[in-house]
Amino acid sequence: MASRLCLFGLLMLSVSLVLASDQSPLQDFCVADTKGQVSLNGFTCKDPKLAEANDFFFSGLHPAGNTSNAVGSRVTPVTATQLPGLNTLGISIVRIDYAAGGINPPHTHPRATEILTVIDGSLEKNVAYGNTIAIAALSSQNPGVITIANAVFGSKPDIAGDILVKAFQLDKNVVTYLQSKF
Amino acid sequence: MASRLCLFGLLMLSVSLVLASDQSPLQDFCVADTKGQVSLNGFTCKDPKLAEANDFFFSGLHPAGNTSNAVGSRVTPVTATQLPGLNTLGISIVRIDYAAGGINPPHTHPRATEILTVIDGSLEKNVAYGNTIAIAALSSQNPGVITIANAVFGSKPDIAGDILVKAFQLDKNVVTYLQSKF
Amino acid sequence: MASRLCLFGLLMLSVSLVLASDQSPLQDFCVADTKGQVSLNGFTCKDPKLAEANDFFFSGLHPAGNTSNAVGSRVTPVTATQLPGLNTLGISIVRIDYAAGGINPPHTHPRATEILTVIDGSLEKNVAYGNTIAIAALSSQNPGVITIANAVFGSKPDIAGDILVKAFQLDKNVVTYLQSKF
Amino acid sequence: MASRLCLFGLLMLSVSLVLASDQSPLQDFCVADTKGQVSLNGFTCKDPKLAEANDFFFSGLHPAGNTSNAVGSRVTPVTATQLPGLNTLGISIVRIDYAAGGINPPHTHPRATEILTVIDGSLEKNVAYGNTIAIAALSSQNPGVITIANAVFGSKPDIAGDILVKAFQLDKNVVTYLQSKF
Amino acid sequence: MASRLCLFGLLMLSVSLVLASDQSPLQDFCVADTKGQVSLNGFTCKDPKLAEANDFFFSGLHPAGNTSNAVGSRVTPVTATQLPGLNTLGISIVRIDYAAGGINPPHTHPRATEILTVIDGSLEKNVAYGNTIAIAALSSQNPGVITIANAVFGSKPDIAGDILVKAFQLDKNVVTYLQSKF
Amino acid sequence: MASRLCLFGLLMLSVSLVLASDQSPLQDFCVADTKGQVSLNGFTCKDPKLAEANDFFFSGLHPAGNTSNAVGSRVTPVTATQLPGLNTLGISIVRIDYAAGGINPPHTHPRATEILTVIDGSLEKNVAYGNTIAIAALSSQNPGVITIANAVFGSKPDIAGDILVKAFQLDKNVVTYLQSKF
DSSP states (O other), rough: OOTOOOOOOOOHHHHHHHSSSOOOOOSSSBBBBBTTTBSSSSSOOGGGGOGGGGGGGGOOOOOSOOSSSTSEEEEEEESTTTTTGGTTTTOOEEEEOOOOOBOOOOOOOOOOOOOEEEEEEEEETTESSSSSSEEEEESSSSSOOEHHHHHHSSSOOOOOOOHHHHHHHHHHHHHHHHHHHH | OTTTTTOOOOOOOOHHHHSSOOSOOOOOOOOOTTTOOOBBBBBBBBBBGGGGGGGGBBBSSSSSSOOOOOTTEEEESSSSTTTTGGGTTTOEEEEEEEEEOOBBBBBEEEEEEEHHHESSSOOETTTTTEEEEEEEEEEESSSSOHHHHHHSSSOOOOOOOHHHHHHHTTOHHHHHHHHHOO | OOOOOOOOEEOOOOHHSSSTOOOSSSSOOOOOOOOSSSOOOOOOOGGGOOOOOOGBBBBSSSSSOOOOTTSSSEEEEESTTTGGGTTTTTOOEEEEEEEETOOOOSEEOOOOOEEEEEEEEOOTTTSSSSSEEEEEEEEESSOEEEHHHHHSSSSSSSSHHHHHHHHTTTOHHHHHHHHHOO | TTTTTOOOOEEEOOOHSTTTSSSSSSSSOOBBBOSSOOSSSBOOBBOOOOOOGGGGOOOOOOOOOOOSTTTSSEEEEEEETSGGGGGSSSEEEEEEEOTTTOOOOOOOOOOOOEEEEEEOOOETTTTTTTSSSEEEEESSSSSEEEHHHHHHHSOSSSOOOHHHHHHHOOHHHHHHHHHHOO | OOOOOOOOOOOOOOOHHHSSSSOOOSSSSSOBHHHHHSSSBBOOBOGGGOOOOGOOOTTSSSOOOOOOSTTSSEEEEEEETGGGGGSSSSOOEEEEEEOOOOOOOOOOOTOOOOEEEEEEEEEEEEEESSEEEEEEEEESSSSEEHHHHHHHHHOOOOOOHHHHHHHTTTOOHHHHHHHHHO | OOOOOOOOOOOOOHHHHHSOSSSSSSSSSOOOTTSSOOOOBOOOOGGGGGOOOOGGGGGGTTTOOOOTTTSEEEEEESSSTTTTGGGGSSOOOEEEOOOOTOOSSSEEEEOOOOEEEESOOOOOOOOOOOHHHEEEEEESSSOEEEEEEEEEEEOOOOOOHHHHHHTOOHOOOOOOHHHHHH
């Protein structure tokens, strides 16, 4: 998995064969028009006549993510925003890099199930032993993510401190401190 | 991706956090009872009280698949059959090994979209330059696969030769030859 | 909403008229067999010939819930477990009682959207001014609930303290204290 | 349930926590743009940057509905049309007021299951004993309603009288009379 | 469409090719076990090893239906009950025979959309000019049917006469008469 | 099925009764605006005020399809493109004409299950004995079709000949010949 590995990208087989039979699509493909002017549930499609091979290919997954942060990990997403051909297809992936001792903090994906494959290094109860790389697949082209600590202590507008004091049975000062951090 | 990479497996975070919000599940988990006596659409669940961490972990992905075959590739699946915790969750993965020049022959997945990530080596138009490893994710716990050549020339009971002669505009002898191969 | 209100229950109109057109059902009704021996994704149905009016009626919603607890609120659910006729129908409700100052702590429903109607009293940013009653409807017959504080600090087996220290940027002692509380 | 009850409205908890995991949404929220120019299956979304707290709050449920009509009941809906934040979320509610002896005439909802909670007064076989209030929840943000009598005798263009004579085995004069009423 | 037409049946192409990509199936097929002992949402499957060609073929559609009844029409269904191979596949058909002047009385299908093709004869506003045959397709293997007149005036237990008097603005005697007919 | 059969078309009963309860619709109807300027997953709707009876009726099914081609069959589709009222409703039909000995070549529908009814003539293992007519229903308003031989040997851009040689175990010359034909 070292940098000499020449290709770390996404390839999709010819569309008419691979895209068969997802639940959501109503047509063969609907490449996301990420700058469309009409806002709807999901992305509008770019003009099908303008769809091209690159809409189904993403080449930015081989560099390691920067893990110099408080949790020692970095997620590099490949969803319909980064890979427009995924639009309507109900699947996406992310690369996760962990530094030694790094974690991916508790979170939920409101629109997807996740399956995680370690491809280099090792995780034990989700703590990395050394530098570790994983590929996680998610069952939505836009899985979303709610990082618990951020959602609870860093939401904007914030959740009233009194609620957090009760919900987490924390001292008011600790809540104020946490709200200042997130 | 060399053999010194110590762990090549599947880890799922704690269930209550990761499993959030798939379309299909009607309960927190439904570990496949792959030997259940009642046959239904999908797997029945094993008794929830007997579910255990190993139902959500699969460790057999690190050995290379055997590519000594006519197409020079090998698919190692991790679906609900191999990883019972995937049942009802709408996601699975496969490892694909390619020998140099190997291909994964044209196929469709009747119940899933596929996204493919090359993690070692290189593919060009789906032909491997050298030994190549990919992880493909699919949007179903039981995606199914229809390998075109097998389905057309190797189905049992077979498709009448006259149909194939017309459909593929092949000589009758070529059809008979192909049916003998698949 | 005082106790003189004689009926606080659930009535469903005649089934063939009201149950029309949910996404999930494959038959007119499937009354949950909450003690069935086959475990599957959702409940099996009781023998349709044994279905009766009471399977579609629940009368236990008029007593106030006991709010003498740390968060000052109580949820009384009416899901397919309590009202078997809801099985497969994609809807349920809960009654929520709040004492003055009570809260319903931050949570998610992994399989449902929630809409909340205050029917007596008043909520401001989810804190009750006085005794308050609400009816919340959820878009699943088994919405599930993940109370964040419990899931994070009270999961069994527990989440390693080091992970929580990093994720919440809390002192180790605070984490240990919280884990002892939940 | 008297008018001294100060708040009879809809409150939704903070969006990122409550909206988790409905089947339909492809994004965190999609506030209905009820005046959008593009007509599609459902509502388009208003510009997400313009979404505001009020899009998720409805305060018009506390006044009693006017039941001075032929059936002695009144339905006050809270669907995506009235509460734009419900768009894509698969849930809605209605308030139903009944005068003594009032009924909610036989109807179906083509896109929803309904669950009904009596919160003041009493229903017996769907006839109100006295003034009665119910909250009904429906599993769609746009459940639709087909009131049988209207659909049969009041549709525009009308259903040919001969069909109704046969279908309902009514005298032609009765059919003509009924068509004049609805 | 005369009786000399030798074959009036249902043929399904080889399963692996035709069944591709419905929303519901979780496996290649699930032939309904219409006599299974476990009752669930839909049918259980018969043992897959016992599935046979006849499970996917129905030959009883060529005889004309008996239209000697009050409405002058007859529906012959081909749903998962009659053709077990349809189970989980989200499609079914019916043959409808009309005598001259016959109608198919107003009805709804709670779980399906219907599309109707006249293959012999002629309909005008759903009244047959002469003997007429139609094939209707429905988007469920178990579409259900609610014939309005039966559901309203013939339900068991019956809908209270007072409700019908109000809902349909009919004289009490007419309601009693209608209830005796259905 | 002779030409004297005066009407071979599509009739849909009054919309509010027939359209009940498909999975996909979010409103009573959404007539496809097949020339809309916004491209999305499916068709946008035409202005509901401009919907008319003809949007739900198609009259072009009575002429026989031209079967003078290599496979001896012709498919005449009635999907949302030809019958805009089908949009969002999850159903469509096709008429298939076969000359004697004609076949409908192996294909898949990526978004639909198919059920086929022979209404004149006879099929044996999908080969027509004489002139034969069938109506096939499909569980999508836009089922799509992938004719295997075309997709494999006639795709644009083409699949590299080497891949086809391996996948089908054909001589390179045969592959080149086939690619020139499709």
